[in-house]
Amino acid sequence: MSAKVWLVGAGPGDPELLTLKAVRALHEAQVVLIDDLVNFAILEHCPTARVIAVGKRGGCRSTPQAFIHRLMLRYVRQGKCVVRLKGGDPCIFGRGGEEAEWLRAKGVEVELVNGITAGLAGATQCGISLTLRGVSRGVTLVTAHTQDDSSLNWQALAQSGTTLVVYMGVAKLSEIRDNLLAGGLAANTPVAMIENASLPHQRECRSTLADMQLDAVAFELKSPAILVIGEVAGGYNSAGADVLANSLKHCG
Structure with a gap:
């Protein structure tokens, strides 16, 4: 297992719509940063990981994006395998592209995993x-x-x-x-x-x-x-x- 960040799409909510690749990433995860709209039942695939809620929902108080960036960077530099678990697909209105770009500019290995939007x-x-x-x-x-x-x-x-x-x-x-x-x-x-x-x-x-x-x-x-x-x-x-x-x- 090598330190990296997975940007994983959790799908729209039904845990059965999770992809096999997403399940594999969750099994490898040591730290999971989970969005507000993700079904928490999905966390059964990463029972030993540290789970940190970084909810973002329109019209509500949300975790600043810059803080989420720094959090991912901190844990991956500690040698951790990090999963950023997002509702739907990370690259369809999920800011996956900008997070991947920011992390890669810091020299971090990133892999995106599609989810059903x-x-x-x-x-x-x-x-x-x-x-x-x-x-x-x-x-x-x-x-x-x-x-x-x-x-x-x-x-x-x-x-x-x-x-x-x-x-x-x-x-x-x-x-x-x-x-x-x-x-x-x-x-x-x-x-x-x-x-x-x-x-x-x-x-x-x-x-x-x-x-x-x-x-x-x-x-x-x-x-x-x-x-x-x-x-x-x-x-x-x-x-x-x-x-x-x-x-x-x-x-x-």
Whole structure:
């Protein structure tokens, strides 16, 4: 075992969605820095490691990123095998890239381990295929929360023809709605709002772009949640039925 830092994606919450490589990293870990949204049941894979909570959650008091950097560096320089355990995937809105860059600049060996991101898992649990053939030609992952509070190019997103998966958008539903409508996306575009993706207490609310903010209030939607915006969120609609019928026509 050599001193290094693993930046590990813990997935969206369901411990069974953890990858075998993530389990191996946890078995090797001597120190685990765990994020707030990680399911603590995953820690059964590292029973002897020292576990340090370094929670980061929007709108709450969070551990400063600079402190997390220094903590990883301190332990790896002590010869420890360190796992930085993050919810979802470390490189999808998880700051894995910047942490890896910072550590490598200090001469630290780093390995990134992918995890299943909440946008994918939540949609799948709700029976939504993000790139359903004949309905959606792609998927775009975006965050409604930016470091400098800059605005996304909502018009380009509205006209992209792709399914939109929005992270960290619960507090900005009105802004998202207004910008996408102004960008040309139809008011009746289906929306699925998915809370606590992949966990036993996952909840979903189906709505439309025009009504999603009011429906979210009535549903008492809370973070963490993702939004799936696009025709695929409409369930088994006529477009999906046509695709299935055409597929069956060409089978056997």
